[in-house]
Amino acid sequence: MLYERRQLPELVYLKHLHDDDDKNYIDYENMLLDKTLSPYMFNNNLMNTWLKKMQPLVSLMFDQFNVTKNFRNYMVDKYHYKQR
Numbered sequence: 001m002l003y004e005r006r007q008l009p010e011l012v013y014l015k016h017l018h019d020d021d022d023k024n025y026i027d028y029e030n031m032l033l034d035k036t037l038s039p040y041m042f043n044n045n046l047m048n049t050w051l052k053k054m055q056p057l058v059s060l061m062f063d064q065f066n067v068t069k070n071f072r073n074y075m076v077d078k079y080h081y082k083q084r
Helices: 009-015 028-036 045-070
Strands: none
């Protein structure tokens, strides 16, 4: 995610050290297509590899959309992604 990549990994770890494991959002950088598409699509080996390669691109698209959405809200950081 863009929000975590722009900070130092050590600071991200310290900031979220005591967070709950119960997240209201999915880790869409690694699991977006797995959670949203039918498991039948992953049965084909060729399609499975293609979808796994597409997953980072789709997550980047979602991250960039969040930047566009946060552009209007000047109270939050432009990379903020935890919308409620």
